[in-house]
Amino acid sequence: MTSPKPLVAGNWKMNGLLANVSQMTELNQLISDGGANCDVLLCPSTTLISSLLEAGAGGKVMVGGQDCHANVSGAHTGDISAEMLKDLGCSYVIVGHSERRADHGETSADVNAKAAAAQTQGLKAIICCGESDEERSSGKTLDVVLEQVKASIPQDAKNSNTVIAYEPVWAIGTGKVPTANDVEEVHAAIRTLLIQRFGEEGALIGILYGGSVKASNASELMGVQNVNGALVGGASLKAADFYGIIEAYK
Numbered sequence: 001m002t003s004p005k006p007l008v009a010g011n012w013k014m015n016g017l018l019a020n021v022s023q024m025t026e027l028n029q030l031i032s033d034g035g036a037n038c039d040v041l042l043c044p045s046t047t048l049i050s051s052l053l054e055a056g057a058g059g060k061v062m063v064g065g066q067d068c069h070a071n072v073s074g075a076h077t078g079d080i081s082a083e084m085l086k087d088l089g090c091s092y093v094i095v096g097h098s099e100r101r102a103d104h105g106e107t108s109a110d111v112n113a114k115a116a117a118a119q120t121q122g123l124k125a126i127i128c129c130g131e132s133d134e135e136r137s138s139g140k141t142l143d144v145v146l147e148q149v150k151a152s153i154p155q156d157a158k159n160s161n162t163v164i165a166y167e168p169v170w171a172i173g174t175g176k177v178p179t180a181n182d183v184e185e186v187h188a189a190i191r192t193l194l195i196q197r198f199g200e201e202g203a204l205i206g207i208l209y210g211g212s213v214k215a216s217n218a219s220e221l222m223g224v225q226n227v228n229g230a231l232v233g234g235a236s237l238k239a240a241d242f243y244g245i246i247e248a249y250k
């Protein structure tokens with residue numbers, strides 16, 4: 001059984017203006033000079049998707065969205081459908097990020113519908129999960145994470161349409177990271193669930209770690225069993241910082 005191809009994905013969140021499009025050119029240059037032994041993805045705000053795709057044309061870096069609506073089209077002011085992202089040239093979309101779950105009250109059922117909509121359009125859904133500080137300190141981490149994954153992952157998930165991202169909420173943007181053992185425990189539990197549910201295909205679905213990943217801790221985190229890449233926030237905004245994480249796979 002082969003393992004999933006590593007993916008290092010950047011989530012720019014609500015950051016970035018046209019002036020930041022040059023980061024794409026710089027990143028592709030760093031990769032073409034120094035190499036990258038993993039897939040590389042940037043998920044900017046929707047306003048920058050076309051510009052990043054244009055700046056990155058012919059390069060290795062793929063572009064994705066940060067969220068999509070579960071419906072194909074309709075009266076949903078301000079929302080973006082998976083079909084629209086696909087139409088622009090995206091290959092991935094993040095769904096169920098903890099910031100969307102918290103800021104927009106998204107439930108795992110909502111996330112499931114969004115992931116299914118993405119898959120229908122031929123996008124790969126990056127389905128996020130992760131426990132809060134309080135859930136970890138009360139010993140509920142595995143229960144919370146497994147429940148989120150179970151409820152958020154559509155029926156016909158497979159390597160070609162799904163990636164899971166484990167992002168402990170307390171590690172996001174805080175500089176705090178779980179120990180390698182803690183990451184290993186959660187990723188192993190997610191892997192077991194995926195295999196139980198999807199058989200051999202479950203062994204091939206990538207599981208990313210996210211939360212304060214930077215160049216200085218990437219090698220250790222990416223070396224943990226069942227960690228198949230990273231979902232990076234702050235350290236993905238500057239090409240040089242992000243490339244420092246990609247280098248964990250050299």
Ligand code: 13P
Binds near residue numbers: 174175
């Ligand atoms: P940071 O890398 O800034 O902690 O953010 C992680 C994250 O939320 C990526 O989706």
